[in-house]
Amino acid sequence: MILGVLDFQTLTDAVGLGAIYALMAVGIGLVFGVLRLVNFAYGQLVMAGAYTLAYTSAWPLAASILACFGVVVGLALAMETAVFRPLRGQSPAVMLVTTFAISFLLQAIALILDLRNGQLGEVAASLTTLAQPISIAGAQVREITLVELGVAIGALLLLALLLLRTTIGLHTRAAASDFRTARLLGVRANRVIPASVALSGLIAAAVAVMMTVQAPLVTPDFALRETIVVLVGVVVGGIDRLWTATLGGFAIGFVSGLINGLLPTDKTVYLPSAVFALVILVLLLRPEGLFAWGRRAAVPDRV
């Protein structure tokens, strides 16, 4: 019955959304791993990237995308130096609430910049051709969905290689697992943490590029809602490990995509309640994370 209405387009859109959310989950999970900090301002990195794309849309495409990556990584590193570093070792509540403040600050600044021309919102339209549907084996698929999938899978593979095969990756994993011991062995906090933050910035920039294709109108609250949903997904999946966090992000994106595609809008008014009731249920049944199999309660090790 469900399969009857589940067309190929809906399925691929859901997978595409899951891929974007999975990438955001990696960005959030990486920083959480080394700092035990939930970065609520992660969405504003994406927002900054989207504005950069909008303001540089007259530039050649490659330059525009490069500018987006530059701005987002720069902003992420600035956040690390000015905010995360002084807060290292503080209680999770203080760190989280500070990132709320940073999130509001960046939105307020974006609002002022955006309103200079007297109207809210800027359009990042350089890549919108990717939103056109193309035909694959008789089924209609929007090109961006394929790009999303390609970029997400490529980024995740690269990241896995980086973490599993390089020395900095080994140090990062060690820092995420037990920072105190890692430092005793000579792993430098001031190298591993900025590296992770920069990496999470790279991912945010890639997400900005993909999200503006789907939704070219950029406003100060761009990616805010998505960040909240991904945070929920990350905790539901299991924030203590990168791969469970990533799966959690993918799952919540995929499920949202499916529901949006399957249910007519007049039936979805209580959908958020149903979804969040499910979230509560999962948290009650598996508080360590839906995908965290056979894992003891994590002992957070702060720097």
Added chain:
Amino acid sequence: MAEPAVELESVEVRYGAVAAVRGLSLRVGEGEIVGLIGPNGAGKSTTLNAIMGVVHPHAGDIRLRGSSIRKRSPESIARRGLALVPEGRRIFAEFTVEENLRLGLASGRKRNGGNPLDRAYELFPVLRDFRRRPAGALSGGQQQQLAIGRALVSEPEVLLLDEPSLGLAPLAVESVFEALRGIREHGVTILLVEQRALHAVALADRTHVLVGGELRLTLNRTDAGDTDKIVSAYLSS
């Protein structure tokens, strides 16, 4: 007289209002093995943590070859040639044995040529056999060997060990102490914290008894047979 490898001068470490180590002074000469024994809560681990920069002393100074390290971070102290084998081993259970050893190279100290992990493999051949296994699958004794091997691959000048025999079967204890003798042969200076007082006294050039955060007594290797002396030092608190 040559500069001692490690020197503590009137070191005081406090946790809140409680002083864990009070006015502690001690020297570890180049190539020596010095033992540190004492009852639980005497401040032995705190002393090692203070040397390693995990906690910073409130007063006094800690010097490595004459230069002060009291305000440095653990990673920079590791870089200067100190390595700690922490209490409870603290291996990365989900990483492979080889990855654990490679983490020992994180201090980035200059090394002679060849595979840097060979040092650990020579001393503990079992680690080479199991190098692709997750470290958590090793036995307790093997995990301790891994923790010591991990500290050694960075070719430290000074090795600090925090109760390496804790929780090990008698046979494994013997092999750990055997390994320490081998490490001394290589000219590594060792500061050893132990609960097994007799083992420590028999191995070390000197063994200090720490009670209530203060040095109580110093024992020589010849005191190893004098159980009464050791016991009374423990109980004099």
Added chain:
Amino acid sequence: MRRALDALVQLGVPALLVVAVGLVATTVSASNKVYFENALVSVAVVVAIYVFVGNSGVLSFGQISFVAVGAFAAGVMTVPLESKQGVLSTLFPLLRDHTIGNVPSLLLGAGLGGLFAFVVGLPLMRLNGLAAGIATFAVLEITHNVLQQWTKIGPGATTLSLVPETTGPLQGTVGALVVIAVAFAYQRSRLGRQLRASREDSAAAAGVGVHVHVQRLWAFTLSGALAGFAGALLVHQLGSITTEQVYLEVTFLTLAMLVIGGLTSLWGAVVGALAVSGLDSFLSQAEQGVHVLGLKLDLPSGTRLVFLAAIMAVVLILRPSGLTGGREARLPWPWRRG
């Protein structure tokens, strides 16, 4: 004697501060009065949140749900009957055809807030850390969704207006004082002390027979009741309200107030609420131009939020334990000895 004096100071100093704010509110112009009333209601909301978050050490993003329930219950039940049947015609007949007075509506807000918190807390108080944070956030989402869609219990997505504006300086002050007094009584009671002990070390507290789950449930329920009460104060201050006004932004802002003041003390909750509300009011004025110490301060319009967020971030970075350091109010040094 000494302890009684300490207790008197811990309750008296925040209470006097609130009374002072209330008194100033009666002397200023009508257009400025709203800032002071706002600050008093903020104190009530933040102290209500503190009762759970501060005492238990568990971060909850759900307490604004109880503010919302209290606000809409008190609002819907006090809209005058003659207008209600016109603008709120979709309500259940019981709600549509009855109306209650000001004080009963405050009690209704408290009762419903407490009941809702108890029902929600029953399963949720087993959770810790981030799982608890996300689960309570889910409660906020569900509450917002239902209030926005279900027009049998409220105005839905439209504005609830025509609520009597009874929260002036007097009701604001008395309301904030009631919340502070209840919070103080709770944290000094056996229940409150046990919960605070579990905040420091939940394993040890469980070891000596403290049922952390039950203790948290008590605090959550009490916090919910106070939040419902504060929500009722809020709706009577504003006169009209939408579901967006008791949702994400206020959740983050009130938590920020609590952390900026000092998460672990009642004094911190009061100071944080007043400091941030005060700063916000000042910046609003500055956007229109104010004179400070002979200098004219005139912020470009739209920069209020930038300054507010930046100052909050700087305070959190420089004083992570909050303006009060998480300590209760004490007499200044010369009087403290002896």
